[in-house]
Amino acid sequence: METIVVIDNVKKFFNVTKGLFKKHLYQIRAVDGVSFEIKRGETFGLVGESGSGKTTVARLVMRLTDPTENTIFFKGKDIFKAKGKELKDIRRRMSMVFQDPAASLNPRATILDSIKRPLEIYGYKKSEIKAIVEDTIEKVALGKELLNRYPHQLSGGQQQRASIARALVLKPEFMVLDEPTSALDVSVQAQILNILLEIQERYNLTYLFITHNLSVVRYVSDRIGVMYLGKIVEIAQVDEIYSSPLHPYTAGLLSSAPSLSPRGRSRKKLLLSGDPPSLINPPPGCRLYPRCPYAEKICREEIPELREVKTDHFVACHRAGELDFSGIVRW
Amino acid sequence: MGAKFDVKVLTRNKVFLAGLIILFTVAVVAVFADAIAPHPYDEMNVSLALRAPQPQFPFGTDQYGRCVFSRVIYGTRIALGVGLVVVLVESLIGVTLGLLAGYYGKKFDKIVMFVTDLTWALPPLVMALAIVTMLGPSLINVVIAIAAVSWAQFARIVRAKTQALKNMPFVEAARAFGEGDLNIILRYILPNVLSPIIVLSTLSLPQAILSTTSLGFLGLGAQPPSPDWGLILSEGKNYIRQAPWISIFPGIALVYTVLGFNLLGEGLREILDPRLKL
Numbered sequence: 001m002e003t004i005v006v007i008d009n010v011k012k013f014f015n016v017t018k019g020l021f022k023k024h025l026y027q028i029r030a031v032d033g034v035s036f037e038i039k040r041g042e043t044f045g046l047v048g049e050s051g052s053g054k055t056t057v058a059r060l061v062m063r064l065t066d067p068t069e070n071t072i073f074f075k076g077k078d079i080f081k082a083k084g085k086e087l088k089d090i091r092r093r094m095s096m097v098f099q100d101p102a103a104s105l106n107p108r109a110t111i112l113d114s115i116k117r118p119l120e121i122y123g124y125k126k127s128e129i130k131a132i133v134e135d136t137i138e139k140v141a142l143g144k145e146l147l148n149r150y151p152h153q154l155s156g157g158q159q160q161r162a163s164i165a166r167a168l169v170l171k172p173e174f175m176v177l178d179e180p181t182s183a184l185d186v187s188v189q190a191q192i193l194n195i196l197l198e199i200q201e202r203y204n205l206t207y208l209f210i211t212h213n214l215s216v217v218r219y220v221s222d223r224i225g226v227m228y229l230g231k232i233v234e235i236a237q238v239d240e241i242y243s244s245p246l247h248p249y250t251a252g253l254l255s256s257a258p259s260l261s262p263r264g265r266s267r268k269k270l271l272l273s274g275d276p277p278s279l280i281n282p283p284p285g286c287r288l289y290p291r292c293p294y295a296e297k298i299c300r301e302e303i304p305e306l307r308e309v310k311t312d313h314f315v316a317c318h319r320a321g322e323l324d325f326s327g328i329v330r331w
Numbered sequence: 332m333g334a335k336f337d338v339k340v341l342t343r344n345k346v347f348l349a350g351l352i353i354l355f356t357v358a359v360v361a362v363f364a365d366a367i368a369p370h371p372y373d374e375m376n377v378s379l380a381l382r383a384p385q386p387q388f389p390f391g392t393d394q395y396g397r398c399v400f401s402r403v404i405y406g407t408r409i410a411l412g413v414g415l416v417v418v419l420v421e422s423l424i425g426v427t428l429g430l431l432a433g434y435y436g437k438k439f440d441k442i443v444m445f446v447t448d449l450t451w452a453l454p455p456l457v458m459a460l461a462i463v464t465m466l467g468p469s470l471i472n473v474v475i476a477i478a479a480v481s482w483a484q485f486a487r488i489v490r491a492k493t494q495a496l497k498n499m500p501f502v503e504a505a506r507a508f509g510e511g512d513l514n515i516i517l518r519y520i521l522p523n524v525l526s527p528i529i530v531l532s533t534l535s536l537p538q539a540i541l542s543t544t545s546l547g548f549l550g551l552g553a554q555p556p557s558p559d560w561g562l563i564l565s566e567g568k569n570y571i572r573q574a575p576w577i578s579i580f581p582g583i584a585l586v587y588t589v590l591g592f593n594l595l596g597e598g599l600r601e602i603l604d605p606r607l608k609l
Contacts, residue, residue, distance in 0.1 A: 098500035108522035
């Protein structure tokens with residue numbers, strides 16, 4: 001399969017300064033060396049707690065912010081070196097759906113104006129625009145009568161479908177979905193997820209799906225990357241992750257999800273005690289070290305690299321392979 | 332803008348309605364000044380000087396025998412005209428700088444904000460006085476002077492709003508599908524900062540009128556025989572004991588107009604931003 005996006009050890013640090021003379025206080029390492037590849041037609045799920053850097057990765061992939069170090073390739077082109085026509089060509093081939101549907105649409109523009117604007121930028125004719133918009137809103141099940149309304153007159157689900165329509169009109173190849181269902185009711189979530197899966201199949205779309213919701217990511221993803229404090233700790237096929245996670249953090253995350261079955265409730269939990277340490281002063285060595293019940297001396301001293309422990313299963317843990325989480329994870 | 336601007340919502344706000352009615356009368360007077368005023372504003376008749384109000388001269392006459400009523404009526408045009416032009420100029424400067432500073436940030440923002448703070452730190456009327464003294468007394472120079480000292484509040488508010496808006500998902504979405512900077516500012520940011528601009532404009536109009544009149548009173552604005560309210564007031568101050576009507580009536584006209592704009596602005600603020608009930 002063709003690789004469509006390559007994220008190559010990308011880093012993004014935020015400098016926190018104070019006062020007129022920009023006294024450097026500290027640095028936040030929001031994304032600290034993240035690498036993964038996304039293949040055409042697949043859904044790559046990126047999971048992690050809030051503050052793990054998922055959204056910063058999304059914004060980097062969309063070139064909404066510049067990396068501090070290294071770069072990202074889209075279809076072989078360095079997106080941060082592209083200029084002018086080349087950049088516009090990249091921009092029309094990828095699009096993004098945001099978390100907050102109410103804030104994703106210009107409050108002073110009608111739904112129609114928002115949806116058709118990308119087409120205007122790329123010089124489509126009036127008649128073409130009309131046909132494409134009609135076709136697109138049908139695909140996302142958005143009623144025609146909503147086109148002349150303003151965003152505040154729509155429900156959250158309708159707003160999100162309008163955002164998806166806008167992301168879809170240019171027929172992109174790659175879409176970044178940043179928590180597209182987190183702000184919605186459960187019933188609406190399922191509807192939006194199904195629309196996303198339908199249009200993916202129809203247009204052979206590639207997704208980068210970012211979420212903290214473990215059931216959602218399992219439902220939509222082919223492969224999953226788990227992020228913790230700005231680093232990827234584990235990448236594997238979705239079934240592999242859920243059946244046999246190899247990183248203690250992944251196992252902790254999976255065990256912490258509340259269960260619906262009465263049987264599950266009594267299971268012993270792997271408790272990752274405490275909160276994630278601050279990104280300002282990350283612990284040396286493995287970033288999970290202070291919370292990890294399996295930590296050893298080496299974990300405190302050396303940063304674990306992401307390595308292939310099993311075929312297509314990458315883990316950044318010194319003890320990967322030695323540990324068995326089968327009694328703890330219950331997915 | 333949807334339902335926000337329907338007539339019912341506007342008229343339900345009593346403050347706004349009161350301001351609207353006051354300003355409507357002021358506007359009618361300004362437009363039909365020729366029909367309302369019984370005499371030309373500069374028609375002198377020394378034999379009729381300093382007459383008390385009477386049917387022929389409802390507001391009396393001044394030291395040259397001019398009809399104070401007619402002068403006040405014609406003065407409405409100057410007050411409204413200068414006020415509108417000043418607000419137009421200052422909002423153009425302030426909004427443009429605020430949008431650019433807020434959107435691009437960095438060095439440009441630093442410079443704009445430094446100048447803004449500087450303007451903020453000086454008493455506006457004293458600054459305007461200095462500028463008019465430098466340029467020479469005339470109505471156009473008054474416009475320049477007042478606009479030059481009062482654009483800063485527009486810049487500040489628009490900059491703050493722009494900074495908040497530029498990181499909103501709908502702006503990021505626009506950047507993501509390839510919208511250029513100029514289009515982002517004009518299509519996405521400007522329409523969303525419009526309501527505070529409108530409120531600020533109505534609230535700075537009376538300020539502009541007051542400043543114009545003050546400079547006129549000091550002899551730095553409109554020159555005789557112009558019927559500028561400030562000028563009439565200053566001419567009347569020498570006769571305040573014998574002929575108080577010369578000063579009283581333009582004073583009342585000024586208060587009436589300024590009150591109208593203040594009520595309108597406060598009402599608009601309440602309507603456009605319901606959270607901001609003061």
